[in-house]
Amino acid sequence: MRPVEDIDELHAALASWRRAGDTIALVPTMGNLHAGHLALVRRARALASRTVVSIFVNPMQFVEGEDFDRYPRTPEADQRMLAEAGVDAAFMPSAAQMYPNGYADTTRVHVPGLESIYCGAFRPGHFTGVATVVVKLFNLVRPDFAIFGDKDFQQLMLVRRMAADLRFPIEIIGVPTVRDADGLALSSRNNYLSAEERGRAPRLYEILSGLAAKLEAGSTDYAALQAEAMSGLSAAGFVPQYVAICRHADLQPPRSADRELVILAAAWLGNSRLIDHIEVRAG
Numbered sequence: 001m002r003p004v005e006d007i008d009e010l011h012a013a014l015a016s017w018r019r020a021g022d023t024i025a026l027v028p029t030m031g032n033l034h035a036g037h038l039a040l041v042r043r044a045r046a047l048a049s050r051t052v053v054s055i056f057v058n059p060m061q062f063v064e065g066e067d068f069d070r071y072p073r074t075p076e077a078d079q080r081m082l083a084e085a086g087v088d089a090a091f092m093p094s095a096a097q098m099y100p101n102g103y104a105d106t107t108r109v110h111v112p113g114l115e116s117i118y119c120g121a122f123r124p125g126h127f128t129g130v131a132t133v134v135v136k137l138f139n140l141v142r143p144d145f146a147i148f149g150d151k152d153f154q155q156l157m158l159v160r161r162m163a164a165d166l167r168f169p170i171e172i173i174g175v176p177t178v179r180d181a182d183g184l185a186l187s188s189r190n191n192y193l194s195a196e197e198r199g200r201a202p203r204l205y206e207i208l209s210g211l212a213a214k215l216e217a218g219s220t221d222y223a224a225l226q227a228e229a230m231s232g233l234s235a236a237g238f239v240p241q242y243v244a245i246c247r248h249a250d251l252q253p254p255r256s257a258d259r260e261l262v263i264l265a266a267a268w269l270g271n272s273r274l275i276d277h278i279e280v281r282a283g
Contacts (some may be wrong), residue, residue, distance in 0.1 A: 001083035003090050014052075014141065017088075023048040026143035028134060031055040032072040033081050036178040036186035041085045043175050047145045053082055054091045054137055058101045061129030072191050091141070098136055109135050111165075114158045114251065118264055119275065122141065122241050130155055131162050138168055145235045150174040151185050153262060153277040157251055177276075179205070185276050192272040198229060198269055201269055203236040208243070208263050208278050215245065215263075218283040220256045229265070238267040238274075248279060 004010045017024060025048035027040045033118045037053075044051040053067040055078055082090050099106050108128050111266065114120070115127035132257045138146065142231035144165075146154050160172045178186045184198075194199055219225060232242040246252060248260040261280040266273060 001079065001087050001090060005077055005090060005092050005094070005097075006095055007093065010050070010052075010089070010140065013089055017050045022050045023144045024050045024052060024135060026141045027051065027053045027147045028137050029053060029055055030071065030155060030270065031076045031078050032188040032191070034075050034186050034188065035085070036149055036151070038081070038085055039178050040149055040264045041082070041087060042146065043173060046146045048143075048148075050088045051086070052089045052091055052141055052143065054093075054141075056093055056098060056133065056137075058098075058129055059095060059131040060099075060106075060108075060132055065127055066123075067189075067192075067263065070187055080210075098133065106132070108222065110163065111162050112238055113156050114154065114161055117251065118154050118242060119152075119266055120154070120245055122266065127158055128154070131158060133158055134162070134167070135164050138163070138170060143170055145171050145173055146233045147173045147175060149177065151177040151274040151277070152275060153185070153264060154251065162216040165279050179256050183209075185274075187274070189272050191275070194270060197237075197270045197272065200237050201272075201274060204233065204238065204267060204269075204274055204276050205278075207232045207236070208265055208276055208277045211243070211245075211263055212278045212280045215256065215261060215280045220282075222254065233265075233267050238269050241242050241273075242266055254282075 012088045025044035027039055045239050050089040059070050079090055105139055110128055111131050120127045150156050156174050156277040163172050182202040184202045207229050211225055226243045230240045246262050247254045247258050248262045260281045261282050262279045266275045
């Protein structure tokens with residue numbers, strides 16, 4: 001596994017692979033890797049002959065007051081994990097390389113509609129930061145495939161829309177959420193949970209699963225179902241931001257005839273902001 005910090009060195013490696021006829025998969029991450037990231041790597045290696053994993057804690061996608069400074073950074077452990085997983089290159093650029101003129105006044109990428117709803121409403125500017133850094137990574141690596149986890153379902157939809165709108169010749173691949181045995185979706189921010197909070201955290205998935213069962217049984221009073229789930233989260237000790245039943249195709253509010261749905265949710269538990277989703281075929 002080749003650790004790469006310099007963009008010119010990255011381009012040299014990529015050029016040699018392309019001359020050999022290799023296909024390339026990119027897995028964008030912010031590091032502090034766990035089993036969920038390794039699932040993305042396995043998918044990448046199954047699709048392409050070369051796999052690049054980027055590790056970059058992107059300052060632009062953290063809104064004011066968030067955890068940029070304390071976000072867990074474990075570069076040595078990450079590199080060992082990627083080497084064991086058979087990754088070809090770990091691209092670990094500095095902020096100065098990614099934003100040579102600083103990120104305060106840099107060019108930004110906006111995805112209208114998707115960037116301002118749900119998590120975007122509670123984290124204004126977050127998805128602009130995501131879209132901007134993903135475009136940069138796409139331009140730097142020019143992969144054939146880009147692999148994202150679907151735990152952040154809104155982010156996956158936003159990247160797909162952005163890639164289609166900007167005509168990137170890249171196949172965007174979503175990989176199902178990896179969960180602990182008790183149902184909690186794996187996340188680097190789970191590290192912020194106390195032992196007591198970690199015991200309660202699986203209630204998020206349990207409550208969303210109960211909501212999904214009601215949709216599958218034919219319930220269509222979406223407002224009441226969302227309110228019930230919000231109340232359940234509050235009773236379980238969460239501070240919920242939203243629970244939203246959406247159309248799967250575009251994350252818009254569903255009509256009663258819509259069948260392909262997705263439930264999105266975000267809630268605070270202590271110092272951890274947890275997100276989750278469940279895809280549903282309504283009854």
